[in-house]
Structure formats: structure tokens, C-alpha cells
Amino acid sequence: MAKFLVQKSGPLHGEVTISGSKNAVLPILAATLLTKEDCVIMDAPALRDVDVMCRLLESLGASVTTDLENNTVEVNASGQIASEAPYDLVKMMRASILVLGALLHRTGRAVIHLPGGCAIGERPIELHLKGLRALGAYIDEEQLSRGIVDARADHLKGNDIYLDFPSVGATEVIIMAASLAEGTTILENAAQEPEIVDLANFLNKMGARIKGAGTDTIKIEGVEKFSGVSHHVIPDRIEAGTFMVAAAITRGRVLIRNMVPNHLKAVIAKLRECGVEIVMTDEGVLVCGDENPIISTDIKTLPYPGFPTDMQSPFMALLTVSRGPSVVIETVFENRFMHVGEFNRMGANIKTEGKAAIIPGGKQLQGAQVVATDLRAGASVVLAGLVAEGTTEVSQIYHVDRGYENFEEKLRALGANIMRIEE
Ligand code: UD1
Numbered sequence: 015m016a017k018f019l020v021q022k023s024g025p026l027h028g029e030v031t032i033s034g035s036k037n038a039v040l041p042i043l044a045a046t047l048l049t050k051e052d053c054v055i056m057d058a059p060a061l062r063d064v065d066v067m068c069r070l071l072e073s074l075g076a077s078v079t080t081d082l083e084n085n086t087v088e089v090n091a092s093g094q095i096a097s098e099a100p101y102d103l104v105k106m107m108r109a110s111i112l113v114l115g116a117l118l119h120r121t122g123r124a125v126i127h128l129p130g131g132c133a134i135g136e137r138p139i140e141l142h143l144k145g146l147r148a149l150g151a152y153i154d155e156e157q158l159s160r161g162i163v164d165a166r167a168d169h170l171k172g173n174d175i176y177l178d179f180p181s182v183g184a185t186e187v188i189i190m191a192a193s194l195a196e197g198t199t200i201l202e203n204a205a206q207e208p209e210i211v212d213l214a215n216f217l218n219k220m221g222a223r224i225k226g227a228g229t230d231t232i233k234i235e236g237v238e239k240f241s242g243v244s245h246h247v248i249p250d251r252i253e254a255g256t257f258m259v260a261a262a263i264t265r266g267r268v269l270i271r272n273m274v275p276n277h278l279k280a281v282i283a284k285l286r287e288c289g290v291e292i293v294m295t296d297e298g299v300l301v302c303g304d305e306n307p308i309i310s311t312d313i314k315t316l317p318y319p320g321f322p323t324d325m326q327s328p329f330m331a332l333l334t335v336s337r338g339p340s341v342v343i344e345t346v347f348e349n350r351f352m353h354v355g356e357f358n359r360m361g362a363n364i365k366t367e368g369k370a371a372i373i374p375g376g377k378q379l380q381g382a383q384v385v386a387t388d389l390r391a392g393a394s395v396v397l398a399g400l401v402a403e404g405t406t407e408v409s410q411i412y413h414v415d416r417g418y419e420n421f422e423e424k425l426r427a428l429g430a431n432i433m434r435i436e437e
């Protein structure tokens with residue numbers, strides 16, 4: 015199994031170009047099943063999750079050509095499409111559930127064993143199913159009690175749907191299902207993440223009539239048929255945020271290219287509260303961690319446009335070394351403090367109490383053997399390793415490979431001392 019060896023590094027300097035968004039490309043790839051024509055997806059990041067989604071589409075009957083060196087994926091789903099997603103792929107990635115709506119449209123049935131994914135709490139899908147039921151799908155309750163989603167629908171019909179929580183996945187599944195249903199769907203308390211907007215833009219190019227994506231109310235007028243399209247995926251805001259923190263924690267100066275500052279308003283505001291200078295330039299976003307002392311701030315994760323839960327652990331790495339105590343409150347996931355134990359092995363002395371983590375701050379971290387407990391936690395212990403004395407050995411880095419394209423190469427190009435070793 016591969017590991018990262020991270021040594022204390024000086025201030026990071028230089029430029030980094032952000033890859034296409036993992037969380038945008040996954041639903042877009044699922045949506046390619048909605049047309050029998052060719053789709054070309056550009057700026058698709060070369061990541062393990064993207065590879066799993068491509069294999070899932072193939073196993074369902076689509077023809078998929080990946081040129082991930084050029085970040086392009088072509089999908090043609092004109093052939094016979096299967097109703098059942100193979101468990102060996104689904105268990106590798108929770109986002110497999112995103113094919114639900116497309117399978118219902120293409121085959122009248124969708125059978126998916128409930129997926130795994132990051133080890134961050136229960137992650138139920140009752141909201142996805144509530145939406146599909148409202149559109150006229152029948153879900154077999156007996157199968158569901160055994161952990162299998164078995165949904166059937168000869169014909170989906172638009173409806174008014176209110177989500178009890180603005181779930182990203184549920185919003186995406188419902189948009190896809192409703193866009194080829196008969197009549198109009200109004201989805202309220204929808205997720206507002208930029209990835210939802212990218213999916214809606216992609217579907218609208220295909221011929222969908224979706225309005226309001228990016229707000230809490232999305233109106234979808236069903237159409238009969240989609241055509242094939244080409245689409246550039248938006249930049250990955252979480253990768254951009256992670257590199258912003260890398261510049262801040264090492265007291266460096268990094269120009270971040272291909273980042274959309276509007277997608278990271280909460281993270282930018284919080285970094286500024288910590289004393290990080292952030293300058294918008296024509297070339298990209300210049301992050302200066304060397305201008306002021308880094309001071310602590312409190313954060314609370316929320317659905318977009320609030321502070322992203324996926325940035326909680328990378329930001330916590332910064333708070334372990336910043337001046338003064340801070341409190342981090344996680345409201346999106348119920349079990350997303352697994353990285354705290356890893357930071358504590360490095361001397362962070364963080365305490366958790368329910369949804370809150372109390373961080374004393376101001377620590378000189380020490381290198382240690384730590385585990386990438388999930389995707390973002392893996393990136394966050396690497397960030398901590400950059401400022402820890404000695405060597406930090408990070409295991410289970412396959413989690414990091416799920417979501418960061420060329421993570422160690424990009425960090426090394428900025429001067430970080432990080433190596434991948436195969437054991
Ligand atoms: C997506 C992102 C993930 C991010 C998360 C929240 C992808 C591929 N993944 O995950 O990186 O961390 O958004 O920003 O885009 N919930 C329910 N019932 C449901 C659905 C969700 O209670 O039916 C709860 C979940 O348990 C979780 C919270 O809502 O606590 C957020 O989940 P959701 O927004 O659905 O996240 P994902 O789409 O899984």
C-alpha cells in the first residue's frame with residue numbers, strides 16, 4: 015500500500031493550477047446516460063472516483079473512452095443499458111447512487127446496493143428516494159430493508175418536492191429524474207452548491223429546461239429527449255481551498271490559477287480573518303501567508319454558501335498552529351472528526367464534544383505515523399506534516415487519490431517535501 019512521507023518544508027512558493035471538480039464531474043458523467051448521443055466531458059480530473067464512475071457507466075452498457083492525460087472522457091450510451099449497478103463498483107463510491115435517475119429513464123428500473131464512500135457518518139439516501147417517489151417511482155420496501163434500492167417507473171411525472179435538508183446528491187438525482195419527466199417539478203430547499211449549477215448547465219445544453227439552479231428553488235420543466243453535448247467541468251473549489259491553506263500554513267505565497275473565487279467566499283473570508291492576505295489578480299488568486307502572523311478563528315460548516323464541510327479538516331490543520339484557541343463546529347456530517355485523533359498524534363491536543371472541536375492552537379506539531387481516515391482528512395494531515403518537525407508518514411492514501419489530482423506533484427512543485435512510497 016502506498017504512503018506519503020512528508021518532511022517539514024519551508025514556505026511554499028510558486029503557482030498551482032486547479033483541476034476540474036470531482037464533485038461536478040461525477041453527476042455529469044452519470045447524466046450522460048440520459049442521451050443516446052455522444053457526450054464529451056472536458057477538464058475531467060484523473061482521479062480514482064472518476065475512474066470508478068467511468069467503469070460503472072461501462073458496466074451498465076455505455077461505451078466510454080477516457081483520455082485522462084488530456085482530462086477528456088467521451089461517453090456513448092446508445093446501446094442497451096442495464097438496470098443493475100454492480101456491487102463491486104458501487105461499494106467503492108457513494109456517488110454511484112447518482113445513476114438512479116438515468117437508469118429509471120433508460121430502463122424503467124434501477125437496482126443499486128446501498129453504497130459505501132467516506133467513513134463520515136450514516137449518509138442515508140431517504141431524500142433521494144422521497145424525490146423519486148414524488149415523481150412516481152415505486153421503491154421496493156422489502157429490498158430496501160436489505161440495503162438494496164430497487165426502484166421502478168414506467169413513466170415519471172413532475173411534482174412539487176421539498177427537501178428536509180439541502181442534500182447535494184438528492185438534488186442532483188431529482189434534477190436528473192425530473193428533467194425528462196412529464197410536466198413541471200418545483201424542488202424546494204434544494205442544495206445550492208456550484209456543482210449543482212454545473213450539472214444544470216450541462217443538462218440545459220443537452221436540451222433540459224432547468225431554472226434556478228444555485229438558489230434554493232429549482233424549477234424543472236420536463237422535456238422528451240436530450241442530445242449529446244461537449245462540456246468543460248468547473249474547477250475544483252475544494253482542491254483550490256486546500257492549496258490556499260497550504261500557502262497559509264507554510265507562511266508561503268502561492269498563485270492559484272483556474273480557481274473561481276466566488277465559489278470559495280466563506281473560505282476566503284475565514285482565511286482573511288486568520289491574517290492571510292488574498293489578492294485577486296488577472297492571473298489567478300494570490301495567497302500570501304507571509305504578510306501577518308496567523309491568528310485563529312472559529313468555523314461552522316454549513317450547506318453552500320456556508321463554510322464547506324469538505325474544507326473543515328484542511329482548515330483545522332491551519333488552526334492547530336495558528337495563534338490562539340478556536341472552535342470548529344461540524345453541522346453537515348455527524349462523524350467528521352476522525353482526523354482529530356491523527357492531529358493529536360502530532361501534538362495538536364484537540365478535544366471534541368459532540369459537533370464541536372476545541373483547538374488550543376499555537377502548537378509546534380511533531381511528525382508522526384498518521385492515517386488518511388477519509389479523503390479530505392488525508393489532505394489535512396499532509397498539510398500538517400508540512401509544518402511538523404521531522405517526518406510524517408501518512409498511510410491509506412488511496413483516499414487522497416480519490417479526490418486530488420497529482421496532489422504530491424503539485425505540492426512538490428511549490429517546494430513541499432513530500433514523497434510517495436509503495437510498500
Ligand atoms: C456531497 C459531496 C461531498 C460533500 C457533501 C456535502 C459529491 C460526490 N460529494 O456528498 O464531498 O461532503 O456533498 O457538501 O458531490 N443526508 C440525509 N439524508 C439524505 C441525504 C443526505 O440525512 O437522504 C445527510 C447526510 O447524511 C449528510 C448530509 O445530509 O449528513 C449531507 O449529505 P449530501 O449533501 O447528500 O452529501 P453527498 O451528496 O453525499
